[in-house]
Amino acid sequence: MIGEILKGMSITFKTMFQPPTTVSYPEVKKPVAERFRGRHELKRYDNGLERCIGCSLCAAACPADAIFVEAAENTDEERYSPGERYAKVYEINMLRCIFCGYCEDACPTEAVVLEKNYELASYSRESLIYTKDMLLVPHPADIQKTA
């Protein structure tokens, strides 16, 4: 019995000199995997035009019914995306989203991408309905919006 206690304590003693496994989150953050599925982003082309064409395929694919898309026609004066249509309203309800990545697979233009941000906590339900302004990546400032 004494021998076994010593055997057990020797493991404890050896472990004392190993660096701790725990991470002091949120000061230190572990990098997430390359394939990690976090908060969505709506991507742009290199020329600044939105990739999203408002086709609603993501909304149709979504198993949790978290996505709402309302499309509108592009005009020559106001052009958002290369095709005929763009997403006038694009909302994702982060309370409903299950981060399965099916919207990503359904998207024909690779506009919606699940990125690496996982810190989505908020104080109200309303603020967790992410609008298009929040989801769209910033416009490259040096490129003009007109195509």
Place this chain on the structure above:
Amino acid sequence: MQKNDQADKFIIPIGPQHPALKEPGHFEFTVDGEIVTGATIRLGYVHRGIEKATESRTWVQNLYLLERVCGICSHIHATAYCLGVERLAGLSVPPRAQAIRELVVELERIHSHMLWLGVAAHEAGFDTLFMYSWRDRETVMDILEGLTGNRVHYSANILGGVKIDVDAEQTKTILQGVDFLEKRTHHYLDVVTTDSAFVQRTAGIAVMSKAVAEHFGAVGPTARASGVTQDIRIDAPYLAYEDFPVEIVLDTAGDLKARFVVRVQELFQSYQVIRAILDKLPAGELAVTMPRRIKENETISRVEAPRGELFYYLKSNGTDKPERIKIRTPSICNFGTVPALAAGHQLADMPMILAGIDPCFSCNDRMVTIHRPADDSQTWTWEMLRQYGISYYREKER
């Protein structure tokens, strides 16, 4: 604690909300001093109505819903569902997809068994083993995150195949992780079989004979620890288990120690099969196209979840939604053994006996129809209920 005057015995109720329980369930232990003489279990506090919810969702949406039946063995639920739906639709899934599914299933089994090892050690008061095993479990969690993009709900399956591929770099990471885990598992096997303080809590406790296991219909590692030769991976190979087989792990002792040994030994089988899959991963497509609607048909699907046999019954009606999905999870088969094993043991052994079957409360809480004798009718009319309510509250006022 409440005193039962008639029988002059103590009945200790535990739950549904209790600090010792991770999930809600109600237990009543009849005790004579410290010795438990009888136990009753009441389940159903986390019934979520998933089976009914599937009927209003499409086949694709249900894949993600059913993956969330269990938080630990999520991929196996999705796999069982996929196998059933693919059989209904008459799809033949490419061999590479089947092998990748099996790879994720086995990684998930490692994660589940290591989680169980930690929880069971914690119930025994051996928190050091709990911390170490969970630290090492992070290795397999990281592998799963790297492979599928998430730690828990992997969403690796799609109807007709898989969404993810395994490349050379992934293979290297997985093999490294598996080598590390194998080394650690040898250590854990040593600990659970030789540490005398721990073995006192497990050896000879809750001994379940083969006959009892078969009588209660125990499944999975719980049954295999009692010598029941039953493993769906071997009895009815699915996925790629014919090409990448596992060997059955048996123990005839039937006590808690045997359940530890069987589950830890099963880890070695998982490591071996993961290496075999990565070595000879078949080339080819990852998925085939799945039709939106499935013509009227019905099928069953059986797989070996980490806790035992998981059973799905699927019925289609020609639309894009299922007519009926019935799930039978392994925990409910094993729960019946707990009251039978409890009698005669110390009250302090109860958490260990319960943890020994690796219970998952929320995945096992679903509708069960009990056939009562015809004369034992429980049908009350609205008027009878009303009168009962009035007299009940009158009694209470007095």
